[in-house]
Amino acid sequence: MRAYKGIAGVLIIFLIGGVVGAIITQYICTGKMGQISHGGPLGGKAEMTDMIVKHISKDLRLDNEQKQKLRVIINTMNEKMAAIHKPLLPQIKMNIEEADNSTMSILHADQKEVFKKFIERRNAFGPFN
Numbered sequence: 038m039r040a041y042k043g044i045a046g047v048l049i050i051f052l053i054g055g056v057v058g059a060i061i062t063q064y065i066c067t068g069k070m071g072q073i074s075h076g077g078p079l080g081g082k083a084e085m086t087d088m089i090v091k092h093i094s095k096d097l098r099l100d101n102e103q104k105q106k107l108r109v110i111i112n113t114m115n116e117k118m119a120a121i122h123k124p125l126l127p128q129i130k131m132n133i134e135e136a137d138n139s140t141m142s143i144l145h146a147d148q149k150e151v152f153k154k155f156i157e158r159r160n161a162f163g164p165f166n
Contacts, residue, residue: 086115137156
């Protein structure tokens with residue numbers, strides 16, 4: 038009987054740990070998605086550049102001059118990427134709208150209302166506003 042109590046205790050602790058871990062993971066992921074929808078993981082391009090520089094400089098032990106040069110490189114890359122994406126934005130928007138319409142066609146009435154709110158939130162922070 039004691040062996041069963043010990044095994045049951047271990048299983049209960051394991052299950053509680055799994056549930057707590059799942060709750061924490063959900064909380065963190067929800068927070069990260071919220072940050073991304075508001076302009077990136079830290080709120081914008083400058084903050085994202087700083088985060089990249091900090092991460093790379095930690096691994097490579099860059100000095101201040103190298104960090105500044107890396108910021109310029111990253112900003113230049115971002116400008117070039119924006120120029121590449123700009124002519125494609127109308128096509129991307131059209132594809133997204135097509136997918137939205139297709140998704141809407143498979144939803145029930147109550148689901149459509151929730152999905153419309155999702156689209157409104159996405160559009161408020163997306164590249165098409």
